[in-house]
Amino acid sequence: MRRLLLQEFRFRRGAILGWGIGLCLFPVLYVGLYPSFADQMSNFYEILDLDFYRAMGISMASFEGYLASTVTNLMPLILCIYAVINGTGTLAGEEDSGRLELIVALPIPRWQIVAVKAVALGVALFLILTIAATGASLTLVAIGSQVDTMVTPVDLFFSLLAAWPLAMAFGMISLFLGAFSPSRRTAAMLATVVVIASYLGSNLASMISSLEAVQKFFLFYFYEATAEALENGQQIGNTLVLLAVAMVAFGVAGFFFRIRDITVGAWPWQRGRIPEPGQE
Amino acid sequence: MTDYAIETHGLSVYYGRHRGILDVDLRVEQGEVFGFLGPNGAGKTTTQRVLMDIIRPTAGEARMLGRDCQKDGVAARDRVGYLPGELSLYDSMKVRRFFKMYASLQKSNTDPGHWQALSERLELDTSRKIGQLSHGNKQKVGVVAAFMNKPDLLILDEPTTGLDPLVQQTVMELVREANRAGATVFFSSHILPEVQAVCDRVGIIRDGQLVATERVEDLTRQHFKRVRFTFATIPPADAFTQDGVTVLARDGQGVILEIRQHLDKVMETVVQYGITDIETIPVSLEEIFLAYYGRGNGGRNA
Numbered sequence: 001m002r003r004l005l006l007q008e009f010r011f012r013r014g015a016i017l018g019w020g021i022g023l024c025l026f027p028v029l030y031v032g033l034y035p036s037f038a039d040q041m042s043n044f045y046e047i048l049d050l051d052f053y054r055a056m057g058i059s060m061a062s063f064e065g066y067l068a069s070t071v072t073n074l075m076p077l078i079l080c081i082y083a084v085i086n087g088t089g090t091l092a093g094e095e096d097s098g099r100l101e102l103i104v105a106l107p108i109p110r111w112q113i114v115a116v117k118a119v120a121l122g123v124a125l126f127l128i129l130t131i132a133a134t135g136a137s138l139t140l141v142a143i144g145s146q147v148d149t150m151v152t153p154v155d156l157f158f159s160l161l162a163a164w165p166l167a168m169a170f171g172m173i174s175l176f177l178g179a180f181s182p183s184r185r186t187a188a189m190l191a192t193v194v195v196i197a198s199y200l201g202s203n204l205a206s207m208i209s210s211l212e213a214v215q216k217f218f219l220f221y222f223y224e225a226t227a228e229a230l231e232n233g234q235q236i237g238n239t240l241v242l243l244a245v246a247m248v249a250f251g252v253a254g255f256f257f258r259i260r261d262i263t264v265g266a267w268p269w270q271r272g273r274i275p276e277p278g279q280e
Numbered sequence: 281m282t283d284y285a286i287e288t289h290g291l292s293v294y295y296g297r298h299r300g301i302l303d304v305d306l307r308v309e310q311g312e313v314f315g316f317l318g319p320n321g322a323g324k325t326t327t328q329r330v331l332m333d334i335i336r337p338t339a340g341e342a343r344m345l346g347r348d349c350q351k352d353g354v355a356a357r358d359r360v361g362y363l364p365g366e367l368s369l370y371d372s373m374k375v376r377r378f379f380k381m382y383a384s385l386q387k388s389n390t391d392p393g394h395w396q397a398l399s400e401r402l403e404l405d406t407s408r409k410i411g412q413l414s415h416g417n418k419q420k421v422g423v424v425a426a427f428m429n430k431p432d433l434l435i436l437d438e439p440t441t442g443l444d445p446l447v448q449q450t451v452m453e454l455v456r457e458a459n460r461a462g463a464t465v466f467f468s469s470h471i472l473p474e475v476q477a478v479c480d481r482v483g484i485i486r487d488g489q490l491v492a493t494e495r496v497e498d499l500t501r502q503h504f505k506r507v508r509f510t511f512a513t514i515p516p517a518d519a520f521t522q523d524g525v526t527v528l529a530r531d532g533q534g535v536i537l538e539i540r541q542h543l544d545k546v547m548e549t550v551v552q553y554g555i556t557d558i559e560t561i562p563v564s565l566e567e568i569f570l571a572y573y574g575r576g577n578g579g580r581n582a
Contacts, residue, residue: 003381007381011372101368104332104333106357261335264295272296274292275297
């Protein structure tokens with residue numbers, strides 16, 4: 001079990017560094033260059049506060065708004081894409097490639113295989129976020145003297161780390177879809193739809209009163225990427241909801257993986273049954 | 281039910297409405313080498329995957345080493361070495377690291393370093409990445425992985441696929457040695473001479489159904505006989521025109537007959553022409569297999 005876990009970490013080593021450094025570049029470029037175009041931005045504050053931008057989670061009428069829109073809004077979204085890639089790749093991808101057969105044939109309960117992969121994914125997401133959050137915070141330190149803001153590098157660091165439950169929820173949903181659907185391709189497609197629908201749905205629902213009732217169906221609703229959240233942190237209740245979703249998705253993934261016919265590539269309802277006489 | 285290394289009762293697997301295997305009742309005794317024969321798609325791999333709990337049966341039950349493969353699968357697989365037919369490995373890993381990981385995941389591995397001896401035997405370079413290996417060398421990795429925990433039961437799906445003849449021979453030696461050490465071996469193969477060389481018994485599966493389970497020598501002895509008769513008087517062309525008898529060749533005074541039934545009537549006929557010599561020609565497992573599958577007529581003709 002420990003060896004399998006170590007191996008899962010080894011497999012993700014490159015991805016952790018690559019995604020961590022890649023995500024670092026995001027705040028380095030967006031936040032690091034802010035002082036050079038801050039004056040120009042002030043001319044467009046009214047335009048940048050249009051509903052169109054808000055629907056995409058962007059509100060740049062202040063530096064805090066800019067920070068929230070570019071860093072705490074988009075970085076978790078990008079991380080969720082990694083969660084989808086990895087979450088669907090770890091069971092469904094390995095099954096598609098045939099590698100899972102050798103592991104499942106070992107004397108290891110299937111729930112342990114799912115648990116190891118979930119833990120490895122969770123740790124990978126956390127490490128990627130930590131690298132990216134460190135990069136973002138250091139960038140803010142570097143430009144601190146050039147911008148007037150109440151947001152501290154520590155605030156920014158923890159605001160980004162607070163996206164871990166969100167990424168974890170999507171990671172576990174992806175894991176579940178990988179254990180449930182016939183192929184990685186299908187699982188990745190469904191998981192991507194869930195992420196994008198959740199992101200856009202959450203932002204749209206926050207602006208359209210008639211959609212308020214369905215707002216809580218979109219997971220991004222539970223992660224606030226706003227200037228206020230940068231300073232005050234996330235609501236603990238929302239974080240717990242995301243963790244609960246991750247736990248439930250993990251449990252369901254475990255259930256479906258336990259009953260799954262590996263190498264067959266079928267939906268659960270397509271499992272074989274003895275045909276009635278004359279049907280065959 | 282605990283006396284058999286492998287035991288299945290009414291084992292059926294359907295993929296949706298497509299039949300994988302149907303009502304397979306199989307018993308492999310402890311300590312025997314059992315060959316599982318059948319053409320592609322006959323159900324060999326499906327049967328082996330059910331045993332390893334990779335796929336679940338639609339009906340019936342399967343047991344390995346006295347344990348239910350599904351309800352008690354972890355314990356059932358504990359002393360089993362498995363080589364899948366479609367082997368896929370972690371290309372980015374070095375062979376050595378893969379073996380260490382794999383050995384550590386086998387709970388009752390009594391000799392964690394055995395993979396080294398096996399690798400040397402198969403001349404496998406364990407310092408290389410798996411992705412850099414040829415198909416044959418990847419197959420060697422699979423073979424080592426299957427044998428490395430000195431299992432009580434080996435389930436091998438086409439173990440010599442992609443290997444050169446020398447390595448094929450080494451793998452068959454490994455099978456024999458494991459068997460001599462007390463292991464049961466259950467393997468499928470298309471290379472029938474190797475099955476004939478190492479197996480005690482064979483099972484023949486056709487269209488998902490087990491159509492024969494016999495000792496290799498019984499199968500080759502009983503199924504049909506080929507006899508070369510040399511006559512004092514050359515028999516006429518229609519002398520052996522009867523059910524169950526085929527004239528395979530005529531050569532001067534000699535006639536080679538394939539006799540499936542009515543041996544007594546054949547003998548009555550041949551004595552009429554004065555027999556000067558009789559020679560029984562051995563029938564290979566391959567010929568038996570082809571007879572079961574009725575090459576050319578789509579079904580068993582024997």
